[in-house]
Amino acid sequence: MIDTEFTVCKIKDIKDVDFSEEYVFLSKTDEELSLVCSTKTVPKDCIAVEHGWRGLRVQGVLDFSLIGILSRISSILADSKISIFAISTYNTDYLLVKGESLQDAVNVLQKNGFVIK
Numbered sequence: 001m002i003d004t005e006f007t008v009c010k011i012k013d014i015k016d017v018d019f020s021e022e023y024v025f026l027s028k029t030d031e032e033l034s035l036v037c038s039t040k041t042v043p044k045d046c047i048a049v050e051h052g053w054r055g056l057r058v059q060g061v062l063d064f065s066l067i068g069i070l071s072r073i074s075s076i077l078a079d080s081k082i083s084i085f086a087i088s089t090y091n092t093d094y095l096l097v098k099g100e101s102l103q104d105a106v107n108v109l110q111k112n113g114f115v116i117k
Helices: 069-079 100-112
Strands: 002-011 024-028 033-038 045-057 085-088 091-099
Touching: 033 091, 045 100, 069 091, 069 100, 085 100, 091 100
Parallel strands: none
Antiparallel strands: 002 033, 002 045, 024 033, 045 091, 085 091
């Protein structure tokens, strides 16, 4: 588990994003600019925000040839009615769940053989 509360934001531009923070996930498409950051560093001028997310990190560097890890985890959580917001970096997958579902997510993943630290 990651000891940070996260917020998912839709933003206008990156000028107020604090890139010195430990966790900053930025995504841009032709339709939107999204940011996931610690709740304490949410930019002031957001279009939309969703507070209250907590993070789980899939431990270890996952080779691109590995298949189904994120799918298995997300299926287990979906079967328990736990919504996720998935984020991937080059090396690591992250799952965000709402804070009120965090302990349930941890419990169900542990029951299915996952080690949560």
